[in-house]
Amino acid sequence: MHTRREILKRSATVAGLLAATGLFPQHALAAFNKGAFDAKSVADAVKAYGGSAPTESKDVTLTAPDIAENGAVVPMGVATTLPNVKQMLILVEKNPSALVAKFDVTDAVDANFSTRAKMGQSSDVYAVAITADGKAHFAKKEVKVTLGGCGG
Template sequence: MMNTRREMLRHGAAVATLLMSAGLLPTTVRAQAAGYNAGAFESKTMADLMKTLGASAPTESKDVTITGPDIAENGAVVPLGAATALPGVKNLLLLVEKNPSIMTSMFELTDAVEASVSTRVKMGQSSNVFAVAMMNDGRVLYAQKEVKVTLGGCGG
C-alpha cells in the first residue's frame, strides 16, 4: 500500500513525538518537532493561515516572485518556486488556494541563505498559487499566479 506524502509526514511526526517523549532525540530535533505548527497546515484560507501564524494581513508586492507553469499537465507534481531579494526574510511559504489545506510548504530562512526555494506540490484542480514572504519586521508580502491543471494530462 502506498502512503501519501502527508500521511508519511503525519506518521513521522508521531514517531518523532514518541521518541522525544522517551528522551531519544537530539536537542535540535526535539526543538523542531516541538515547534511544528499543525494548525498552519490545516488552515483552509490565507486569512486563517495568517491568524494561526500570528502574522499581519498580507500585501501584494512586486518584490516577491512566484514561479510555476501556466498549465500543469500532471497535478500530482506541479513545480513551484518562491523568491525575493529583500533582506530580513523569516519564512517563505507556498500556498495553493483550492487545495484542502492552503499551505503546501513553509521554509524557515536566515540572512545567511538566499531567499529562493522550489519544490513540487500536488494540486487537485486549477487554482491561484501564492508565494508569501514573512519578514523579520512583521510585514507579510505575497505574489500570486494562476496555474491550470489538466485532467490526466490531456487537457480535459
C-alpha cells in the first residue's frame, strides 16, 4: 500500500515529465483569466473576456432551482441559440468571486452546458453568452439559498 505522500510525489514527477515532453495540457493553464475570476461584479467578469455591457436576451437560457436546499452544490445550466457564440459564463452576483464557470464554444460544440456551483447566500445568477463581435447577452434568475455553501 502506498502512502499519500508517495502518491503525491509520483504524481508530481509524472506531471513534470509530461510538461517537459509537451504532453501536459498547457492550454488549460493558458485559458485561466485571473482578472475574470477576481472580478467582483458581473460586468467586470464579462469585460475581462472582451464582452461589452451585457443586455438581457430571450435567446440565452439559465436553469437553476428557485430554492437551493444546500448552497454547497447548486445545479445550474446555461444554453443559447445565438449564432457565433465564443464563450458562455455562469456568474453568481453575491459570491466572493462572481465568475463560477466559463465554457468555450466553437461550431463543433452545442452551446448547452451544466455544472454545480457553490453559493454562500441567496443571489441573482447570470448566464452570459459572449459572441465573436464582443456582444454580451444574458439571462438572470434569483436563487434562494436555505443552507449556505461558502463556510456558512
